[in-house]
Amino acid sequence: CDDALDVNKDPLAADQEQVSENLGVLFSGILPNICSNRVVETNINTSMWVQQIVSGGSAEVFLAPERYNLSPFYLDNTWSTFYVTGLKNAKMGEELALEQGMENTAAQFILLQAFIYYHITYLWEDAPFTEAVQPNEFLEPEYDSQQVVLKGMLDRIEKAIGMINPEKLERISDEDLIFRGDLEKWVKFGNSLKLRLLMTMADKDSEAKAKLKDVLRQPLIVNYEDEAQFDYFQSTNNSNQLWKLHNQYSVDSSGNISGSFFFASEGIIEMMQRLGDPRLSVYFDEGKDAQPGQFVGVKPGSTESYTVSTVLSLNIIRPDYPDRWITSSEVFFFVAEAILKGWVDGTVTEANQYLRIGVERALDWFDNKPGSMTIADKQQYIRSLPDLNSLPKDKALEAVYTQQYLESFLRGVYSFVNMRRNKFPNLSVPEEALVDGLICRLPWSPDSEASNPNVPAPRTVDEPMWFQK
């Protein structure tokens, strides 16, 4: 009788023991989902908030977040993509790896967790960290302050880097969809992520400046080969969802993408035209009824887009456009900025040099890709960059911020951090926005509010975060 009833083991699911034999499948189980949220939701929203792109009222689902009106589905989806899909599985991978003494594998999982927390704390500020993802002890996790989260992340990143030993063969390789098991690159990734965190902490936390100096002596992402990006592919089901969005909902009768849901903001066009930035026609295409070379921006929050309005380019809207996590340009810009701010040692001449390398890398990245620029155009642009030595400090910094802003195109979360950190560019609140100030944060996830009494009181979306103050 008992035997007949013993049929309650799911033959199509693995147990802990089976998964421990190949922990890489947990790694590959997380990444596409995190990036899916980035490319078609969070990066779009944050790119609209830094006013690189605008919806022009093309669809209610984009106009609403542009005006800071966020659907509960977006908030819940995103929160749970990070915690449920991302952190839980990564933490499980870390723990199962450590049980078997697999320190390299564990370190890969820890660095992935740190990258996920990066999104959480810079979108929501306070968030469960010390009590998160431990359901046996904490069914209603407390929220930690942003400072605690950031410090915790730094500790975890340092711990992971310390665990990595490239001599040992053990690691996640094929399922590591970022670096294919190249542990040296993971070390550079960890340090570069640390650099990002420290740039937001340098003025607020006493230990941060020392750590900043230290991290610049560590291996960082300085070459294209080191850059962290998640690749997309031509095949429909492994393709960038920003492209999918257009391919499904904006095609003409012959099946070609016939227009974008997204337009260039007035501000970015004005900025790029003023600088003569060759990326203007890389990032954007002229509107269907515009003259060649006629770029017409749209006001953030407005519904006033026309067939002449400048749209997001098909150089960007393509199936294999990667989700770029950390670029080498950004590292060079950070160093230039840190020198100018006096956070680390160095001369303005060095900063000037780093700025130029950063820009060069940003332009060269498009080589051999749709939107590649001519050598002449690139050189001319780099030559036109101001000499930081000739500028007062605030203007020099602004020159760096400008390049950070333009380089971070459609890398919304990162760009959104810089915008709030440096208060650059000087943006105005979109038309018909929900609040009077610029957006600084997301509201809490309604699912979390409904189930966890420890969720802090609601804050308005324009209340600045700890790192901004």
Next chain:
Amino acid sequence: QSSKIEGTVTDYLTKETLPGVSISLKGTTNGTITNLDGYYSLDVESFPVTLQFQFIGYKTVEIEFSSAENSADVMLKEDVQQLNEVVVTAQQIEREKRTLGYAVTTLDKDEINKTGETNFVNSLSGKVAGVQVSSSGGGLGSSSRIVIRGTSSLSGNNQPLFVVDGVPIGNSNISSGDGISGAFDAGNGAGEINPADIESVTVLKGASAAALYGSRAANGAIIITTKRGKVGSKLSINYSTTFRTEEPLIMPDFQNDYSQGLNGKYDNRFLNGWGAFIEGQEVEDFNGNIEKLTAYPSNIDDFYQRGNLFINSIDLSSASETADLRLGITTHNQTGITPESKLGRYTISFNAGQKISKLVSARFSVNYVNSKNDGIVTQGGNSPNVLTSLLYGIPRNISHEKMKLNEDGSQNPLNKFTNSPYWIIEKNKNNTKVDRYFGFVQMDLKPNEWLGFTGRLGLDHRNEKRFRNSSKGTIGINEGSFEDDRIDQKELTASIMANVNRKLNEDLVFTAILGTEYNSRVFERILNTSEELSIDGIYAPDNALSNTPNKSYSERVTMGAYGDLSLTYRNYLTLNLTGRNDWSSTLPVDNRSYFYPSANMSFIFTDAFSWSNAYLSYGKVRVGAAKVGNDTAPYQLDFRFFPVTEIYGQYGLDNTYPWNGQSGYRASNTIPPQTLKPESQITYEIGTELQFFDGRFGLDLTYYHIRTKDQILSLTAPPETGYSRIMKNVGETENKGVELMLNTAPLVTSSFSWNVLLNFSKNNFKVVELAEGVDKLTIASGFGGLTVEATPGESLGIFGGTFKRDPDTGRPLVDENGIRLEGENERLGSINPDFTFGMTNSFQWKGINLSFLIDWAQGGLMYSSTVSDLRTSGLAYETGVDRDMLIIDSEALVDLGDGNTRENDIAISPEDFWTNYSKSTITEASLFDKTFVKLREIKISYSLPEKLLQRMPIRMLTVGLEARNLAILYKAIPHIDPETSLFQSSSDASGAIEMGGLPSTRSYGFNLKVGF
């Protein structure tokens, strides 16, 4: 010299002639019986004489005849005191109804098959108190939900168990997609039962009645007995044919004055009705042709077509004292109201029994169903193939002709985002094919008069192949895609039962049943999604650049042992005790065995106290109490890691694994329960059955109270725990209700009778508590923040967006532009009906029968996204009235922003008013009372009298006219039938949210029955 007394014996109420009535000359052994026509004649030697008319179930009548001249027709009245109605109860046990301590309703074959239904479940609608049937719309083969005595479990499992000839059969409704992302309704399992094979249906309403079936009958049981060969007929053949035609029952009221566009200007990019006044002006249409702007009031009606339904049934049966057999074949061919939809269902039913010896008999039954349903429409949201919301968004100035495909088969899309409806219907299909076998083999042993054994092995094997495709060139799925979906379900039930029925002494009868049962259910599904077709129209996976297979499997086993003891004293007092122990594979080893008892009593006080008189002829009270346990789904206990197929992308932009050649796994999102015990449900019921005036008026009243606790629920966990759900034994609900059935014959004369059958039920459902700290449990989510929730202290409620209101007056507030402000998300009311009522009237005059059924459901709320869309798009009739006048929303106050208000004096255009008033985030504005009164069934039939038939080679002939859902007599909701639903029958929120459902249909036609 002898004289002859002659006449006809008929039933007092029905006026049907009674064959086989025995007539005896009092005090002698002389006598006769009535023939098939109820006619008798008896030779009598001398007068006066007294004749005694005796017939089972009727009161014996004595008539004195003084001479042959006063020969007489005689009417017999049913003897309700001796009402020996036998009903089939749990485990196919037949019991006299008078001994049952719980409410039970039986419908006979005529009632079930009155107007042939595609979905068997619909034929129960409005006929049984306490039973609520909701159909989900007018698609062929669409599903219907049946709930007895209301929802009790919050886990979603609330439909009764279906049992055919003692064998449980599946009633699952497996979705293809969901309402949010576009789904098609492939029907529910029980819908495939062929009404023409049914002899009777007994509805066991609660745990008391169904305790013997174990946990699965906690929601009641529908006990179906199929037809068998009847003793006395050598070979009888019945043939029945039905033809009905079908059309949409209700269509939205459109305005027909304004074109597509915005702000009163024509614009062919917008699919709406906010454009120019249509007066023949020249415009460019969506194809780029210049035309005169014209309104096409019937463009949507013209898109729909007339559906046809043919049902042909032939039935051969034969029986002797030792053997019987029946073969039934039914064909069901139907075309739907949308082009390209058709259903073909073929059913073969075979049932044979043989008495092998005095000791042993055997029976075998098999039913085969073959069903092919083509062109099922996609419903819900977010899929480019959703039909109805697309149709209802078509501008008034586009004719259906213009939307047709080009000669080369290509389409002219209505705009950049919208396919032509003809493209969706002709090129993109949802098809299902079902092969299903169910039946049993059974062996009976009868060692002596009072002891019997039954062994039965039953099987329900259902195999379904589903296919859906989108052709290349479909907007939204430009490269084309298709899905092959194979579903295999097997349910095996084996049982052995011993049956004792013994008269202990003159006063006491003892019956006992002891049995065991083994039940196993296996579900297997393989679904392959192929995308990016190289060549259009070739639906081979090799023709696709991407294939994503997905498999699911589950198996569960339940074992049960049960006993049923009953003691009847002097045929008026019966005490019945049952007990069942179940062992379920889905529960933890320590808790997988659970026992539950029931007790009930029936007392016929009119017999006990000899109270029966001319007014009150029969009276019974019954009381019962029962406990039932319930298990959970398979595989809920272990911590599992699943291979991932789908990578969620907002806006339907999913990607899939393998990712660049790699698979991926993820851990379960539910924290598995540490311990889990069975759910428990305790039911009390008390009722009475009374008959007055010799059965001219009868009443059956029940009050019940059901408490369901320790529910196995999956609750929302804070996502920051890493899990989205946690599974626990929590939550308690309560159902209290009354059920009333009345039957009366207001008018009966010798040639005419009128009978009325009424049923009324009222169920109050309340969530008593959820888990500690949990104040809401989401049952279903719609769009725009709309949800259906369980909240403690209340019934299931709709939650959604409201208008911001002035706290003092409760009046809505508008902003400085005159636009209504949005308020908080709130509970807006209950989705449960206040009561349901059904009334069947039947009239009989000579051979003519007329009956009709009125079905009334009062109260409950529903949200209609169709109404919201019709209004925001300016296509609804009301948006076209006074379009050129400005509107001052006089119900509202202007919010001055400083806490003060003033009367609204801001005039806005109808376009501004409706687009804001009815927008999707304001649930309140498109929320309606779903009360309806429907004329559900009508049938007029005429049977050829026996006299005529005697000269023909046929035994019987009946012709009839029949109609279903002929009219909605009353409804509160505009534009749509309140009986349409976004969610399919498997959801407890079914009926609460409507979105793009196919209109329900009215059907009428004729029927012919011949018997040989």
